[in-house]
Amino acid sequence: MHIVVDTDRCVGGGQCVMAAPEIFDQNDDDGTVVLLRADPPPDASAAVREAARLCPALAITLVEEEQ
Template sequence: MKVTIDEDKCCGAGQCVLIAPEVFDQRDDDGIVILLEAEPAADQHAAVRESAAVCPGLAIEVIEVDKQA
C-alpha cells in the first residue's frame, strides 16, 4: 500500500489522525494533514483505508500495491 495526500483538498477535519495516528498528523497552524508514513505497515492498512473513506475533502489516496509484481 502506498498513500498520498492532496493538501489542497484537505479541510483539516482530523478524522484521519483520530483513526490512524501512526500514519497521519496535522499541522499546528492550519490543521492540514501531514503524511507520516507513505508506505504503512500491513497492520495499519485497514485504518488507512477507513481514513480515506471518511475524509470529507477526499484528500487521501490509497494505492494498493501488489507485492508479487
C-alpha cells in the same frame, strides 16, 4: 499500499488522525494533513482505509501495490 495526500484539498477535519494517528498528523498552523508514513505497515491497512473513507475532502488516495 502507498498513501498519497492532497494537502490543497484537505479541510483539516482531522478524521484521518483519529482513525490512524500513527500514519497521519495535522499541521499546527492550518490543521491540514501531515503524512507520517507514506508506506504503512500491513497491520495498519484497516485503519488507513478507514481514514481515507472518513476524509470529508477525499484528500487521501490509496495506491495498492501489485503482487
